[in-house]
Amino acid sequence: MTDSTSHKLPAGFQTAGITCGIKESGKPDLSIFVSDQPAVSVGVFTQNLVCGAPVTVSKERVGRASSRAVVINSGNANACTGERGIKDAKAMTAKLADGLNCDAEDVLVCSTGIIGHLLPMEKILSGVESIVPHQGGESSHLQAAAEAIMTTDTFAKISSREVTVNGKLIRITGVCKGAAMIAPNMATMLSVIMTDAELSIEQADRLLRHAVNRSFNCVSVEGHTSTSDTVLLLANGAAKMGPVDDTVLGEFGAALDQVSEELSQMIIRDAEGADHFVTIDVTGLDSYEDAYKIAKAVAEGPLVKTAITGNDPNWGRIVSAAGYAGVPFDPLAVTLHLNQTLLYEQGQPVNYEEEAVSKSMQSGEVHIELKCGDGPENVRFWTCDLTQEYVRLNSEYTT
Amino acid sequence: MTDSTSHKLPAGFQTAGITCGIKESGKPDLSIFVSDQPAVSVGVFTQNLVCGAPVTVSKERVGRASSRAVVINSGNANACTGERGIKDAKAMTAKLADGLNCDAEDVLVCSTGIIGHLLPMEKILSGVESIVPHQGGESSHLQAAAEAIMTTDTFAKISSREVTVNGKLIRITGVCKGAAMIAPNMATMLSVIMTDAELSIEQADRLLRHAVNRSFNCVSVEGHTSTSDTVLLLANGAAKMGPVDDTVLGEFGAALDQVSEELSQMIIRDAEGADHFVTIDVTGLDSYEDAYKIAKAVAEGPLVKTAITGNDPNWGRIVSAAGYAGVPFDPLAVTLHLNQTLLYEQGQPVNYEEEAVSKSMQSGEVHIELKCGDGPENVRFWTCDLTQEYVRLNSEYTT
Numbered sequence: 001m002t003d004s005t006s007h008k009l010p011a012g013f014q015t016a017g018i019t020c021g022i023k024e025s026g027k028p029d030l031s032i033f034v035s036d037q038p039a040v041s042v043g044v045f046t047q048n049l050v051c052g053a054p055v056t057v058s059k060e061r062v063g064r065a066s067s068r069a070v071v072i073n074s075g076n077a078n079a080c081t082g083e084r085g086i087k088d089a090k091a092m093t094a095k096l097a098d099g100l101n102c103d104a105e106d107v108l109v110c111s112t113g114i115i116g117h118l119l120p121m122e123k124i125l126s127g128v129e130s131i132v133p134h135q136g137g138e139s140s141h142l143q144a145a146a147e148a149i150m151t152t153d154t155f156a157k158i159s160s161r162e163v164t165v166n167g168k169l170i171r172i173t174g175v176c177k178g179a180a181m182i183a184p185n186m187a188t189m190l191s192v193i194m195t196d197a198e199l200s201i202e203q204a205d206r207l208l209r210h211a212v213n214r215s216f217n218c219v220s221v222e223g224h225t226s227t228s229d230t231v232l233l234l235a236n237g238a239a240k241m242g243p244v245d246d247t248v249l250g251e252f253g254a255a256l257d258q259v260s261e262e263l264s265q266m267i268i269r270d271a272e273g274a275d276h277f278v279t280i281d282v283t284g285l286d287s288y289e290d291a292y293k294i295a296k297a298v299a300e301g302p303l304v305k306t307a308i309t310g311n312d313p314n315w316g317r318i319v320s321a322a323g324y325a326g327v328p329f330d331p332l333a334v335t336l337h338l339n340q341t342l343l344y345e346q347g348q349p350v351n352y353e354e355e356a357v358s359k360s361m362q363s364g365e366v367h368i369e370l371k372c373g374d375g376p377e378n379v380r381f382w383t384c385d386l387t388q389e390y391v392r393l394n395s396e397y398t399t
Numbered sequence: 400m401t402d403s404t405s406h407k408l409p410a411g412f413q414t415a416g417i418t419c420g421i422k423e424s425g426k427p428d429l430s431i432f433v434s435d436q437p438a439v440s441v442g443v444f445t446q447n448l449v450c451g452a453p454v455t456v457s458k459e460r461v462g463r464a465s466s467r468a469v470v471i472n473s474g475n476a477n478a479c480t481g482e483r484g485i486k487d488a489k490a491m492t493a494k495l496a497d498g499l500n501c502d503a504e505d506v507l508v509c510s511t512g513i514i515g516h517l518l519p520m521e522k523i524l525s526g527v528e529s530i531v532p533h534q535g536g537e538s539s540h541l542q543a544a545a546e547a548i549m550t551t552d553t554f555a556k557i558s559s560r561e562v563t564v565n566g567k568l569i570r571i572t573g574v575c576k577g578a579a580m581i582a583p584n585m586a587t588m589l590s591v592i593m594t595d596a597e598l599s600i601e602q603a604d605r606l607l608r609h610a611v612n613r614s615f616n617c618v619s620v621e622g623h624t625s626t627s628d629t630v631l632l633l634a635n636g637a638a639k640m641g642p643v644d645d646t647v648l649g650e651f652g653a654a655l656d657q658v659s660e661e662l663s664q665m666i667i668r669d670a671e672g673a674d675h676f677v678t679i680d681v682t683g684l685d686s687y688e689d690a691y692k693i694a695k696a697v698a699e700g701p702l703v704k705t706a707i708t709g710n711d712p713n714w715g716r717i718v719s720a721a722g723y724a725g726v727p728f729d730p731l732a733v734t735l736h737l738n739q740t741l742l743y744e745q746g747q748p749v750n751y752e753e754e755a756v757s758k759s760m761q762s763g764e765v766h767i768e769l770k771c772g773d774g775p776e777n778v779r780f781w782t783c784d785l786t787q788e789y790v791r792l793n794s795e796y797t798t
Contacts, residue, residue: 050722050730050746080715082747115715116748302701302785303793310794316479316514320626323449331449347449348481349515386701387794388787394702395709395786 007139007160010171010196012036012238015141016134017148020127022075022113022120028148030127032096033192034069034135039236041067041108042205044212046229053078053085054109055228057093061108062232063201068102070192070232072110072149073124074177077188077228079115088119095125099132110190110230112151112177146175149190153177154270159262161255165248168241170197172255176231176263178270189216191231191263197252198237198244207253208233215260218292218381219268220299231260268382273389276308278366279382282322286375290327294372295381297325305386311361313354315343322370329372337369406538406559409570409595411435411637414540415533416547419526421474421512421519427547429526431495432591433468433534438635440466440507441604443611445628452477452484453508454627456492460507461631462600467501469591469631471509471548472523473576476587478514478626487518494524498531509589509629511550511576545574548589552576553669558661560654564647567640569596571654575615575630575662577669588615590630590662596651597636597643606652607632614659617691617780618667619698630659667781672788675707677765678781681721685774689726693771694780696724704785710760712753714742721769728771736768 009015013035020030043062045055061067071092078085093107100107111119135141146156160173178189199207212231233256269277280298285291298304301321307314315336323331336344339360341352408414412434419429442461444454460466470491477484492506499506510518534540545555559572577588598606611630632655668676679697684690697703700720706713714735722730735743738759740751 048719048722049728050718050733080718080743080747082745115719306790306793309790312794319449319479320447320514323447323626329448334449344479346481348479385794386790388790391705391708391785391787391790394705395711 007142007158007173008171009137009142009173010194010236010238012196012236013194014135014137015145016131016136017144017146018127018131018134020073021123022073028144029073029075030124030131031072031145031148032069032131032135033145033194033234034100035067035194035234035236037236037238038066038068038106039234040065040199040201040204041232041234042201042208043108043230043232044208050080052111052115052228053081053089054111055230056086057089058108058110058230058232061105063205065201066106067108067234068100068106069096070108070110070234071096071128072190072192073119074149074151075113076111076117076119077113077115078111078119079228081116081118084118088121091121092124092128095128096132099129108232110228112149112188112190112228142173142175149175149177151177152272157263157266157270159259161259163251163255165197165252166241166244168239170195170239170241170252172259174259174263176267178267189229189267191216193231193233193256193259195233195235196237196239197235198239198241199235200243203246203249204233204235207249207256210253211257211260214257215264218379219264220296220381220383265382268384271384272393273387274384275387276361276364276366276385277382278308278368278384279380280368280370281378281380282370282372283378284371284373284375285327285329285377288377288379291377291379293327294322294325294370295379297321298368298370299381299383302386305383308361308366309385309387311358313338313343313357313361315349318368318370319344322372333373335371339367406541406557406572407570408536408541408572409593409635409637411595411635412593413534413536414544415530415535416543416545417526417530417533419472420522421472427543428472428474429523429530430471430544430547431468431530431534432544432593432633433499434466434593434633434635436635436637437465437467437505438633439464439598439600439603440631440633441600441607442507442629442631443607445626447626449479449626451510451514451627452480452488453510454629455485456488457507457509457629457631460504462604464600465502465505466507466633467499467505468495469507469509469633470495470527471589471591472518473548473550474512475510475516475518476512476514476627477510477518480515480517483517487520490520491523491527494527495531498528507631509627511548511587511589511627514626541572541574548574548576550576551671556662556665556669558658560658562650562654564596564651565640565643567638569594569638569640569651571658573658573662575666577666588628588666590615592630592632592655592658594632594634595636595638596634597638597640598634599642602645602648603632603634606648606655609652610656610659613656614663617778618663619695619780619782664781667783670783671792672786673783674786675760675763675765675784676781677707677767677783678779679767679769680777680779681769681771682777683770683772683774684726684728684776687776687778690776690778692726693721693724693769694778696720697767697769698780698782701785704782707760707765707784708786710757712737712742712756712760714748717767717769718743721771732772734770738766
């Protein structure tokens with residue numbers, strides 16, 4: 001899915017990934033993402049009330065121009081761990097700050113993995129100490145960092161783009177992890193996006209929110225918003241493009257949107273036990289919120305998902321899911337295409353080649369186009385099917 | 400589950416159930432519920448925008464004191480069938496009205512089964528004609544009517560209570576069907592409740608809404624609100640208790656609540672592919688709506704359901720589902736019991752006998768008690784687990 005040699009780090013960034021011993025498997029479980037110079041940091045976090053300690057700590061530390069690094073461990077989410085969890089998360093950042101000779105407040109932190117267990121701090125602190133010399137700016141360092149944030153992921157997720165702003169080459173490079181408990185508002189999903197662009201805090205924040213709203217917040221595996229989700233953007237200005245006003249940031253913003261979209265789609269492609277990748281276009285609503293609600297209801301409907309599992313072009317379950325989304329629309333204005341075939345028009349099913357549509361679904365790619373009226377607002381949403389393998393994976397005794 | 404001989408019809412009601420030929424299996428597929436004298440009728444209907452034709456017709460005909468009957472067919476939902484569907488639903492009622500010598504407007508209609516197909520009207524109209532002589536007031540007639548509304552149900556669902564009002568014996572007898580696409584707001588679920596009490600339209604409506612809100616709207620298999628759901632209450636006054644004011648209706652209301660609760664629980668016990676019956680008590684909220692939202696999020700969380708499938712007392716998935724319900728509460732005030740064992744207190748897991756709790760879940764009965772604060776409002780909700788069998792059943796090619 002990702003060719004590690006094709007992704008370069010932006011200027012002035014180094015990363016590393018190592019094994020510090022949290023995972024019993026011995027797989028990599030500790031990463032750092034470091035800017036050589038102070039960077040603007042912004043973040044978008046889980047909206048789950050029950051959030052992990054690192055979310056609480058990092059939330060307080062984004063939105064500044066002096067950030068230097070992100071430290072991430074996998075294997076343990078440091079969530080539901082009370083005051084001790086907060087202390088541990090801060091200790092991780094203080095340890096890395098020592099190694100980088102910066103302030104602990106300028107280090108961000110994320111954790112992902114099992115919840116309700118205290119972090120093995122001895123392993124983590126000695127890991128953070130030993131990871132610093134491993135950092136570097138090569139593709140191999142990026143690959144190592146992307147691998148060490150994985151939990152049930154089956155491949156490392158990296159995306160990058162290059163654009164020119166003010167005559168300077170700007171790079172945007174992001175990594176993410178996530179393969180289950182994925183829902184809008186970012187369930188067990190972590191992403192770090194780095195750029196050497198020079199951005200104000202306000203610009204970075206606005207561009208990240210725009211990108212996340214149309215990418216990470218538009219993917220859902222099963223609708224479970226986890227306790228730890230975080231997307232961070234670090235912009236260090238190392239490309240020396242100088243400060244710019246918004247008028248020249250259009251191409252940069254589009255590239256950031258693409259990196260976010262590519263990363264979030266990789267999560268769906270890697271969804272636990274999934275056989276189908278589903279793109280849902282909902283069009284013709286009066287508001288974006290309404291279109292989003294309908295897309296989410298269709299994406300998360302177990303009866304829609306299981307129909308897709310069975311390569312069944314079941315228009316009834318799709319139209320009915322739209323109907324219970326809690327959004328007003330005229331049922332007689334609904335038109336539905338599935339893999340480019342018209343199934344439903346003006347409130348009624350039409351005749352179509354059922355077998356041909358079912359066969360097209362066997363490719364594993366499903367495109368649902370649901371037109372609910374003539375309004376100007378649309379949304380694109382991604383999800384996967386619901387398989388017996390998903391149930392098997394998630395019903396095995398895990399506590 | 401139900402002993403047909405133990406349920407009597409209220410005075411002045413007759414029912415029947417026959418095979419008219421809609422189902423290829425040859426199983427019963429046509430029922431009538433008839434009051435010998437004009438009855439008060441009230442109803443609660445699906446909130447899905449895409450609703451079946453019978454819902455549209457019956458909605459216009461409840462809330463009157465002259466209702467005489469309900470006709471129900473299974474095997475075809477008459478939904479997504481346009482203007483023709485409305486015409487067909489009305490023709491069903493007109494045919495029964497002929498047989499009963501009443502006005503078509505005084506006959507209500509429901510249909511359940513596949514959607515998007517026109518009703519086989521020839522079979523249905525000849526069935527309606529021939530069913531009339533089959534009606535009777537015996538338990539066997541009730542059983543036949545309850546069986547003929549079944550779709551994927553594995554048993555007929557009947558509940559009854561007797562109470563005394565104004566010195567008269569009053570009977571409440573209800574039937575329902577539903578085993579999939581069950582969600583709050585009544586997904587593919589039909590119920591007819593008959594009573595010989597004398598009620599005003601306003602009293603009947605208020606009592607039915609109270610009962611439905613705490614029963615049928617508190618069960619969820621997978622969160623899919625279908626196009627056809629309907630609960631109807633017919634009150635014909637045949638017990639001759641005379642009109643009463645609300646002060647003497649407390650016991651009657653409680654009995655109606657019990658009938659509704661018992662019927663709705665039967666749906667969960669008969670849920671497609673389910674191995675566990677789950678009762679969720681959410682307590683300590685400031686409003687009923689907040690408690691309801693949390694209970695629904697927990698009940699419909701696929702990760703909660705699959706944990707229960709695996710007999711896994713996974714407190715993390717339960718607490719986390721509460722956290723994303725969109726309701727404000729203090730995570731540090733959360734206490735969770737599962738099958739009477741304390742798992743989680745003040746924002747953190749506690750030590751408990753994991754194996755003993757898991758073993759208790761193997762009984763198939765799971766009781767989740769989630770206390771979210773010290774507020775006065777509580778809700779009780781019922782659901783089932785999510786099994787590989789559920790996925791298999793719902794992913795088989797059905798279009």
